[in-house]
Amino acid sequence: MRIAIDKDVCIGAGQCALTAPNVFTQDDEGFSQLLPGREDGGGDPLVREAARSCPVGAITVSENAGPQGGEDTPTDLRTLPRT
Numbered sequence: 001m002r003i004a005i006d007k008d009v010c011i012g013a014g015q016c017a018l019t020a021p022n023v024f025t026q027d028d029e030g031f032s033q034l035l036p037g038r039e040d041g042g043g044d045p046l047v048r049e050a051a052r053s054c055p056v057g058a059i060t061v062s063e064n065a066g067p068q069g070g071e072d073t074p075t076d077l078r079t080l081p082r083t
């Protein structure tokens with residue numbers, strides 16, 4: 001899993017850190033950042049929920065390339081049904 005935070009879009013709402021505190025934190029200015037060693041999400045199922053919870057869509061989650069390789073396909077989590 002690959003997680004990208006668009007810091008130009010992030011407004012520091014903190015929803016990501018509240019939703020998945022084992023992966024996201026906030027820097028000194030309140031903007032989202034990934035915790036050290038959790039750049040791949042650490043297998044935390046709350047990462048996708050955190051991305052969904054971001055009010056400005058600043059978080060993009062994409063899966064790593066499969067066994068045949070190929071491009072990562074970013075997933076727009078706002079279009080996925082809630083589970």
Ligand code: SF4
Binds near residue numbers: 009013014015053055
């Ligand atoms: S929820 Fe979105 S806007 Fe809020 S801190 Fe996280 S990335 Fe930034």
